[in-house]
Structures are given as C-alpha cells and as structure tokens.
Amino acid sequence: MTFLVFIFLLSFLQAESARVSSSSPIFGPRQVTGLLGGSVTVKCFYPRTSVNRHDRKYWCKESTRQCVTVISSSGYTAQDFAGRATITDFPEQGIFTIEISKLVEKDIGFYKCGIGLVNRGLSFRVKLDVSKGPNVPEEAELYYIELGGSVTINCAFSTEYGSERKYMCKMGKIGCSNVIDTYGNVNENYKGRVLLSPQELAGSFSLYITQMRKEDSGVYLCGVGAYGEKGESKELDVHVYQETSVPQGPHVINGVIGGSVSVECHYDPRGNYTIKYWCKWRKNGCNQLITNLASMIDSYEGRIVLHDNPENGTFTVIMNQLTAGDAGYYWCMTDGDMERKSTKELKIIDGQPGLTGPKKIDAVIGTQVTISCSYPCKYYSYQKYWCKWRNTGCQTLISSEQNQTGLVVNCDKEKRTLYLTFDQVIQTDQGWYWCGVSHSGHYGETMAVFLTVNGDAISPNAKSEDAAISNTGSENSNDPQNRGGVIDNNSLPSSEEHDSSKVILSVLLPIAAVCLLLATVFVVVKFRLLKRTDLVSVGSYRTNISLSEFENSRDYGAKDNVGIHGAQETQLGGVDEFITTPGNAEGAEEPPKVKRVRTARIYNPRCCMQPSLSFRQ
Secondary structure: OHHHHHHHHHHHHHHHHHHHHHHOOOEOOOEEEEEOOOOEEEEEEOOOOHHHHHOOEEEEEEOOOOEEEEEEOOOOEOHHHOOOEEEEEEOOOOEEEEEEOOOOHHHOEEEEEEEOOOOOOEEEEEEEEEEOOOOOOOOOEEEEEEOOOOEEEEEOOOHHHOOOOEEEEEEEOOEEEEEEEOOOOEOHHHOOOEEEEEOOOOOOEEEEEOOOOHHHOEEEEEEEEEOOOEEEEEEEEEEEEOOOOOOOOOOEEEEOOOOEEEEEEEOOOOOOEEEEEEEEEEOOEEEEEEEOOOOEOHHHOOOEEEEEEOOOOEEEEEEEOOOHHHOEEEEEEEEEOOOOEEEEEEEEOOOOOOOEOOOEEEEEOOOOEEEEEEOOHHHOOOEEEEEEEEOOEEEEEEEOOOOOOOEEEEEEOOOOEEEEEEOOOOHHHOEEEEEEEEEOOEEEEEEEEEEEEEOOOOOHHHHHHHHHHHHHHHHHOOOOOOHHHOOOHHHOOOHHHHHHHHHHHHHHHHHHHHHHHHHHHHHHHHHHHHHOEEEEEEOOEEEEEEHHHHOOOOOOOOHHHOOOOOOOOOOOOOOOOOOOOOOOOOOOOOOOOOOOOOOOEEOOOOOOOOOOOOOOO
C-alpha cells in the first residue's frame, strides 16, 4: 500500500513539474547534444522585468529528490564542473547562457535553467545528451515571443528547391499539421495571422506570425517539398510567454457600409520604431495601405489617415467610406529594434453610419458655403471637430467652441448638427473634409465630404473684388487664423485678362491724345476771339461785340446821322472812348477809322429797349 502511494506521489510530482515547466515564462531548448569531450551551450530566456534582471540565475541537475546546483550567477560552481562550466547573464536581452566543456558520459541527464534564490523557482527542463559522433543532430531554432507579439522566421534551403512547395507545419500527436504553404492553403487557426514570403535566393523564404497566442507554443517545421516524403525541413521551437507590458486591444472591429472604423495599434514606447504602417492581409502578402511617413496608395485617398502618438505607444488608423470589400484582416506593424505586428479583423455588419450629411458639395469661388454633419444622441457629450484631410493626416480646422474669420464651425446642440461655414470659398478650399467625434483622447466615428470649388461662373468684376479683398487681407497675414490674410492666385486677374487690358489701353490712349489736342486748339481759338471782343451794356442788356463790327461806319450809325454835317461823337462817360474824324458821310470813300474802343456803357431813355449803337438828338 505504501509503495503504491509512493508511486502515485512520484507520478504526480513529475506531472506537476512538467506543468510548471510548460507554463513557466523561462524558456530554453528541450534537448541539447554534444560530442564526447566536446562542449555544449544552452541559451535560456526570461522576461525582462526589473526583478528578473537582478535575480539569481542557475543551472541544476535533476536527481530523484532534488535539483542539485551545477553553477549559478551568485558565483557557485559544483566540484564536478569546476573549470568546465560557466554562466553568463545578458539582462538587457533577457537571456543567460550556460556553457559546459569537456563532456563526459555521466553528464547525460535532465537539467533545469531557472531564476530564483532556490532551485524550485521559475525554470525550464532541458535534456543533455552526449554522443560519440561523428555527427551531432541539428538542434531546433528557438523563438521566445511575448503574448500578442509577432515573430519572423527565415528558412533557408538550397537553390535546387526553388520550384518546390514551401510550407510550415506544427508538430502534433499524429504528425505535422499544415499552417501555410505556397499553394495557398492556410490553417483556419492562423488565418489573417501568418504570411509566407519568398526571398531573393531561390529555395529560401520567410514566415511571419502575428498576434501570438498561448496555444501557438510548440515545435514547428519549415520545409520544402512534402513532409515525410521528399525535400528538407528545419525544426523550430516557439515559446509564447504571458508577461507583457503592451496592451492588445480588441482584435475584431465591426463597421457598416458607408461608415467608418477607428483602430488603435499598440507598441512599446521604449522601442526605437522608425516606421509604423497599416496593411491588408492576403494569403501571399500584406498590401501596405498607409505609413506614418505620409505614404499611401491612391485608391484610399480621402478615406484613410494614421495618427501617431509615441508618448503612449499607440498609432490610430481611421478608415471611412467603408465598402463590403474592406472586410478582412489587417496588420498593425512597426519596424525597429523590436519589430511588432498585431492583427485586426474588420467585419462589415448591417447598420447605418452614426454621422450623416452630404457626401459631395459643389461651390463657386466667392460664395458662402455651409457643410452640415448630424450626430446621434450617443455622441452628445463627445468632442466634435472638422478637419481637412491630407495624406499627412487630418488637420483640425477649429473646435466647436471657437470662431474664425472666414471659417466658422458651429454646433447646434438642439438639432445635434455640427456646421462648417466658409464665408467666401477660394480655390485652395477644394478637397476632403472630415467631420468626427472623439472621447477621452480616443478617435471615434468620422464622415467624409468632398468640396469642389468652381471658378467658371464668377464675373471679372467679382474676381477684381476678390483680388482687392485678398490684398487687403494680406496686411494681416501674420495671423494664421485670419482667412483674409490668404492670397489665392485664382482670385487675381489671369494672364489672358492682363493681355486684353493691354490691347484696350493701346486703342484708348491714341484716341485720348487726339481728343486732348482738339480741346487745346478749341481753347486757343476761343481765347483769341474773346480777346477781340468788348462787353457792351445797353440798358439792362449786355453783349459781346467784336471790334470788327465797327469797321464799317455805314453799317453802324451812319444812316442815323445823315444831313448832319461835321458831326462829331462825343464822350458819353465810358471808361475808354472812340473818335471819328469829321467829313461828309455821303461822299466819303472810306469809313472813319476807329481808334481803340474798349467798353461803352450807353444809356438812352428813348431807345433803351433797343440794343443799338445809333444816337438821335
């Protein structure tokens, strides 16, 4: 009875030891083999926590009762291994190695590499075998991956296998189950998480597995040809440990047709990551859609953006205008010292987008435009924004509480509508605009609108007014929020208008010169005529009479003086005077000459109503 109890306890302890070893975060090779008289090196991995980096590392040999220490990082070395065993710790990499030289047959057995003050701490079981040679079996390649992380595996074979099938399979109780191959076969448990990519050297290829799960731990084979039939294979030992400081987030995202999704991708902010990108998985590769370096494919213009936040180790990818073809698996990827990959599955489900409004608006330069965006009650307390999309991101135009000259964002909370208003649109306003919501620093739903700005319907006068407005606003160009400070080339006269103005000027200038010359001639002539004219007042009348009108006395006053010989006109009180020489009027051959007459003021009660120069006694 006692013997049966002892057997039961022994089997229980062995099973418990195996369970602890398999669940332990410490990982190493399951078996190592060295030649007799030669040496072996054992590499053991551990999580890079602060405690683990400073804790004691050890290598011990199992016996029936305990695990006897062979060597430890505390400086202890067993007598049988003195001079031929060493232990080296690499805390920054989370690795320590044990090297044993001058192997003998009694070194064969089961060992443990572990961390802790005693040999019952965290450990991993390793079998050491000593061979007489001449060859040593190839050891499995080790991969130590944190939960939710990713791994890249390179499988190199000779060029003679260039045209052969490439594959990866996982060892199990009944053989090796296919994970992926070049024929397009992908295991359902790895769909969307694994890629097989050929390398430049024929016969070689790379394997990528992301979103590692605990059940992914195990022994794999990568090979060429067919497993167990032809070709070659290589053993891979993968261990997934649970401790990780990087959150994973949801792996399944739901979206609706016409709607949007926002995906947060996590990475360790302590790592040196230069590139973050988002790609869509397919069986033979991952199609890169956008990167943090403003690189993207044309078919996603206006509907995808990447926001990087290195402070908290996240980058957010927003996709809108979703279609049924957008469903599938996507990868968040980083490139750096510690490359990370994670998988997200996008499912298109039935439903309607939360944000609604026009999807396209046509406007004319100089007119006022208002774009509306309606949101449901669930977004009432969320922050709302409008932004202008570019391939470098979506720059927020203004918050719902602020104002801006020429560009205003208004939120009507009663109607649950966010408005974007342009007082006068200009050509550079054309493009994609996004209405969106956010909450606690996390991006939410978005809606995209394309604004088309046309300039054909605008009149030349309106263009001149726009140019004047732009030039006036340039005085305030130091204010980036002042819309009037932006001078748009399309609001200024074009080169064609400038040429037509030159033609008009070339015609008008000669005409103006001729008109000016004619006006000058007219003024000169008029001035000369006025110079030879005297102002004559007759009663209440005044008139200008030319001196030439007095040239002939027969025409002016001679007939009134007929029969009066030796008549002589006397001064009538004028300022100046005129004198006629005496003579016979009838026999006179020449009229009397007039001497300097300037102005005569004449008053005759009898003839005051006649504007005449004749005088009667």
